[in-house]
Amino acid sequence: MDFSRKLSVALLIAAAILGLASHAEGQVLFSKLPKSLVVTATLPDGKPIGVVKTGEDSILVKWAVNTSAQIPASKVKTKLCFAVESQLLRGWRATKDDLKKDKTCLYNIATQDYTTAGGEVTYMLAKSIPGAKYFVRAYAVNADGVQVATGQSSPNKVANTFTVIPISGRHASIDIAVGVLSVFSVGSLFGFFILERIYLKRKKGV
Amino acid sequence: MAEKANAMQDPDEAEFMLPVDSEHKARTVKVLSIARPHMRAFHLAWISFFICFLSTFAAPPLIPIIRDNLNMTKPEIGQAAVASVSGSIMSRLMMGTICDLVGPRYGTAFLIMINAPAVFSMALVDDGEGFMICRFFIGFSLATFVSCEYWVSSMFTTKIVGTVNGLAAGWGNLGGGVTQIMMPLIFALFRDSFHNPAFTAWRLAFFVPGTLHVVLGLLILFFGQDLPDGNHSQLQRQGGDVKQGFLRVVYFAATSYRTWVFFILYGYSFGVELTVDNIIAEYFYDRFELNLNTAGLIAAASGLMNIFSRPAGGYFSDLAGHYFGMRGRLWFLWIVQSMGGLMCIVLGKMNSLTPSIIFMIFFSIFVQAACGATFGIVPFVSRRSLGVIIGLTAAGGNVGSVLTQSLFFTSSSYHTEVGLVYMGIMIICCTLPVTLIWFPQWGSMLFPASKGASEEDYYVSEWTAQEQEQGLHFPSLKFATNSRSERGCYGGVTSADPECDQPVAELGLSMWKSYSH
Numbered sequence: 001m002d003f004s005r006k007l008s009v010a011l012l013i014a015a016a017i018l019g020l021a022s023h024a025e026g027q028v029l030f031s032k033l034p035k036s037l038v039v040t041a042t043l044p045d046g047k048p049i050g051v052v053k054t055g056e057d058s059i060l061v062k063w064a065v066n067t068s069a070q071i072p073a074s075k076v077k078t079k080l081c082f083a084v085e086s087q088l089l090r091g092w093r094a095t096k097d098d099l100k101k102d103k104t105c106l107y108n109i110a111t112q113d114y115t116t117a118g119g120e121v122t123y124m125l126a127k128s129i130p131g132a133k134y135f136v137r138a139y140a141v142n143a144d145g146v147q148v149a150t151g152q153s154s155p156n157k158v159a160n161t162f163t164v165i166p167i168s169g170r171h172a173s174i175d176i177a178v179g180v181l182s183v184f185s186v187g188s189l190f191g192f193f194i195l196e197r198i199y200l201k202r203k204k205g206v
Numbered sequence: 207m208a209e210k211a212n213a214m215q216d217p218d219e220a221e222f223m224l225p226v227d228s229e230h231k232a233r234t235v236k237v238l239s240i241a242r243p244h245m246r247a248f249h250l251a252w253i254s255f256f257i258c259f260l261s262t263f264a265a266p267p268l269i270p271i272i273r274d275n276l277n278m279t280k281p282e283i284g285q286a287a288v289a290s291v292s293g294s295i296m297s298r299l300m301m302g303t304i305c306d307l308v309g310p311r312y313g314t315a316f317l318i319m320i321n322a323p324a325v326f327s328m329a330l331v332d333d334g335e336g337f338m339i340c341r342f343f344i345g346f347s348l349a350t351f352v353s354c355e356y357w358v359s360s361m362f363t364t365k366i367v368g369t370v371n372g373l374a375a376g377w378g379n380l381g382g383g384v385t386q387i388m389m390p391l392i393f394a395l396f397r398d399s400f401h402n403p404a405f406t407a408w409r410l411a412f413f414v415p416g417t418l419h420v421v422l423g424l425l426i427l428f429f430g431q432d433l434p435d436g437n438h439s440q441l442q443r444q445g446g447d448v449k450q451g452f453l454r455v456v457y458f459a460a461t462s463y464r465t466w467v468f469f470i471l472y473g474y475s476f477g478v479e480l481t482v483d484n485i486i487a488e489y490f491y492d493r494f495e496l497n498l499n500t501a502g503l504i505a506a507a508s509g510l511m512n513i514f515s516r517p518a519g520g521y522f523s524d525l526a527g528h529y530f531g532m533r534g535r536l537w538f539l540w541i542v543q544s545m546g547g548l549m550c551i552v553l554g555k556m557n558s559l560t561p562s563i564i565f566m567i568f569f570s571i572f573v574q575a576a577c578g579a580t581f582g583i584v585p586f587v588s589r590r591s592l593g594v595i596i597g598l599t600a601a602g603g604n605v606g607s608v609l610t611q612s613l614f615f616t617s618s619s620y621h622t623e624v625g626l627v628y629m630g631i632m633i634i635c636c637t638l639p640v641t642l643i644w645f646p647q648w649g650s651m652l653f654p655a656s657k658g659a660s661e662e663d664y665y666v667s668e669w670t671a672q673e674q675e676q677g678l679h680f681p682s683l684k685f686a687t688n689s690r691s692e693r694g695c696y697g698g699v700t701s702a703d704p705e706c707d708q709p710v711a712e713l714g715l716s717m718w719k720s721y722s723h
Contacts, residue, residue, distance in 0.1 A: 177413070
């Protein structure tokens with residue numbers, strides 16, 4: 001009786017500590033982050049992006065700091081983010097204010113060192129990126145990896161977004177293989193059936 | 207038929223590797239043997255059912271990749287999942303008749319080999335619509351449940367046919383669990399070892415279940431045999447008007463209210479098992495941020511419970527039937543299925559990973575045991591129309607899955623976890639009809655048997671006076687006598703049932719007291 005009481009107290013304390021720990025780490029809310037970065041996304045030659053293809057085309061992402069205040073950042077992470085249109089009816093891409101739960105920006109572009117002079121990167125779209133409408137966002141992160149500032153190329157996730165055309169994943173060789181195997185499956189079935197019929201008729205006849 | 211058996215008994219006893227009865231059906235089951243014809247048929251039957259489960263549920267663990275490749279929305283994913291289980295409603299209804307006409311060997315082989323192109327075609331789909339159509343056609347292959355049961359029942363004697371059926375159906379259902387581990391691994395193989403982009407790798411992964419369809423089909427054709435004595439086409443048909451008999455069989459099945467109660471009930475044991483097969487990997491992937499392989503592994507745990515939970519459900523139903531008769535079986539089914547519903551509600555309410563896994567496993571164990579328990583009672587509903595009732599119950603399972611998926615897991619207006627809670631509530635409500643099942647000779651959950659009712663009256667009433675004059679009802683009479691054991695040792699009516707003194711362990715082999723096709 002005494003032991004189980006001690007055990008329950010120990011468990012309660014452990015739970016309380018864990019609860020505190022998660023609170024102490026702190027949620028980073030997107031709405032509270034200072035919008036200190038200016039981000040633009042264009043084609044490598046500077047023209048605005050309309051439609052780009054994964055695996056073939058590249059985009060040029062530039063970020064700059066537009067505040068004179070000191071930002072305690074060490075790195076800048078740029079990411080590809082979904083426009084509102086591509087989040088509709090797709091809960092796995094939902095936007096949440098708590099950045100730990102936010103799924104708006106699922107694809108990394110680059111991680112660069114933070115400097116007040118700004119930076120740029122030319123990014124060839126990876127073949128794993130799905131077809132959707134996107135914009136680019138940059139997060140300035142401190143040494144612990146916590147986001148301290150942000151900026152994005154689209155003001156409201158609707159305007160100034162671009163379309164990415166994905167690979168289909170299909171190849172002519174796959175199409176041919178499907179055809180051959182399907183014909184083999186149905187053909188061998190009927191072939192066996194007919195041959196067995198003939199064999200049995202012959203057996204009966206003999 | 208009797209003369210034939212007598213004439214053949216002595217020389218043919220030596221011919222079979224397993225001890226056989228007068229119909230040459232095996233009296234034991236040796237799981238590690240592939241002796242022909244019995245054990246070979248057993249293994250071919252359950253493995254073909256396993257592979258059909260494998261291919262029907264091959265898409266769900268890969269949905270996170272497929273939904274990106276095909277640009278699908280949640281409603282589209284939900285509709286495809288509904289389509290995957292609705293195709294087999296029709297095919298399960300037809301399979302019993304097909305087996306009657308051409309035998310289970312051709313029935314199974316035809317189904318899985320004609321279905322193989324549908325599995326391969328998954329590699330060609332470009333949008334949500336194509337995906338849905340493909341899953342619809344692949345789902346037809348779930349009719350192998352009926353042919354598996356039919357084949358196994360033709361090969362094993364009535365005393366053990368229940369256990370063997372529970373093993374075959376349970377191990378076949380495993381396919382739904384194994385596929386959740388297997389498909390992500392095959393996908394990773396094609397993506398990482400063979401260096402394909404993700405959107406190609408998942409397409410290549412579908413060649414594996416498709417090829418298994420073809421291989422199994424050929425194995426069945428070359429090594430399978432319908433009946434212990436030979437193939438279906440080689441044996442004589444009994445005389446009688448086949449067409450009229452068929453219509454009467456369907457009539458007696460459809461006009462019994464018990465058939466429809468089981469149609470609903472199985473939808474909330476097997477049906478919800480199918481639903482969970484479809485949604486659970488995506489649920490763990492999205493809600494708890496796991497990677498594809500881990501989500502698949504957890505989802506697989508649900509299906510893997512089938513190794514023991516379905517046979518156990520049948521075994522304990524037997525135990526309940528031994529002590530308390532049919533009333534015991536009905537109570538057991540109600541308790542186990544309602545517990546499944548409760549576990550589903552709790553699963554939806556869990557917010558962290560470990561409790562979710564635990565309650566998902568409990569849920570799976572209870573609903574799978576309910577599946578096994580259902581088929582501990584179904585054979586007693588009718589002797590004449592057994593095949594049609596099995597087909598209808600099995601189809602009802604799929605209808606239940608279609609219903610729960612459409613209602614709770616297709617709309618974007620609420621999250622999957624809320625859908626799980628609602629589904630649990632629906633399970634508990636839709637299990638209540640089991641209280642309505644009343645047998646005049648055995649009673650129901652809440653009411654006792656009527657005095658003077660007998661098993662013979664019940665089973666012979668399925669034959670018209672004309673048919674009884676011709677003596678066509680004799681198999682039903684035989685069955686009726688055997689089914690007296692459903693009065694139970696403590697149920698009341700029979701005073702000295704010899705079975706009551708039997709040690710309980712032996713009953714593990716006599717799940718269904720009598721079922722011969």
